Amino acid sequence: MLPWAVLWDMDGTLVDTAELHFSAWRECCARQGRDFTEADFQATFGRRNPEILRFLLGDHLTDQEVASLGEAKEQLYRAEARKTGIELLPGARNLLTSAREHGAFQAIGSSAPRANLDLILELTDIGQYLGTTVGMEDTSRGKPDPEVFLIGAQRLGVNPSRCVVMEDAVAGIQAASAGGMRSVAIRHVGHHPVEALQMAGATLVVECLSELNGPILAGLLNL
Numbered sequence: 001m002l003p004w005a006v007l008w009d010m011d012g013t014l015v016d017t018a019e020l021h022f023s024a025w026r027e028c029c030a031r032q033g034r035d036f037t038e039a040d041f042q043a044t045f046g047r048r049n050p051e052i053l054r055f056l057l058g059d060h061l062t063d064q065e066v067a068s069l070g071e072a073k074e075q076l077y078r079a080e081a082r083k084t085g086i087e088l089l090p091g092a093r094n095l096l097t098s099a100r101e102h103g104a105f106q107a108i109g110s111s112a113p114r115a116n117l118d119l120i121l122e123l124t125d126i127g128q129y130l131g132t133t134v135g136m137e138d139t140s141r142g143k144p145d146p147e148v149f150l151i152g153a154q155r156l157g158v159n160p161s162r163c164v165v166m167e168d169a170v171a172g173i174q175a176a177s178a179g180g181m182r183s184v185a186i187r188h189v190g191h192h193p194v195e196a197l198q199m200a201g202a203t204l205v206v207e208c209l210s211e212l213n214g215p216i217l218a219g220l221l222n223l
Ligand SMILES: [Mg+2]
Pocket: 009, 010, 011, 012, 013, 046, 167, 168, 169, 172
């Protein structure tokens, strides 16, 4: 059988880090004299830091300022994550195991910075399932651009048409569609409307990862 792959979004799909990110952004904005609201969070979640910071603080920011503000925010986030710990979402470990047993190569394709990916791999011990992880530093365009998933597929040596993307966000599903990939939308964390996820091109929409297994994902590719 030709290789096939499962490409995982991380935040909101494998782990729920929303609270931690919200606190870190609020503190980061407070230091700049700006509020950070629930609406700001909704408007920016899942995007890369350079785009988020320019959205929050203005287009005038230099690349240097974006880099240092972004790093400060991520340090706040990682310190809090280490303190409180991070758990995989229900069904995640079983599905990683089942997909591997069914022959899938697996990767993470995330907007998160490398240090956050490494921290979550460390805290959840899922590195053993993954052939590669693609993060913020590996891409120049955020989702809904397909770049992050195309790089993941390329590194695994799997054709995009044989990849299933696991995503919680509309932009991530759009990225999968734009990359010529199948996708599963998981509503457990984000609670995005089913219609919005389907409009974005989701092949399948589920409430929880525990509804899935390796054969179901392979079936989405008609394997
Ligand atoms: Mg996500």
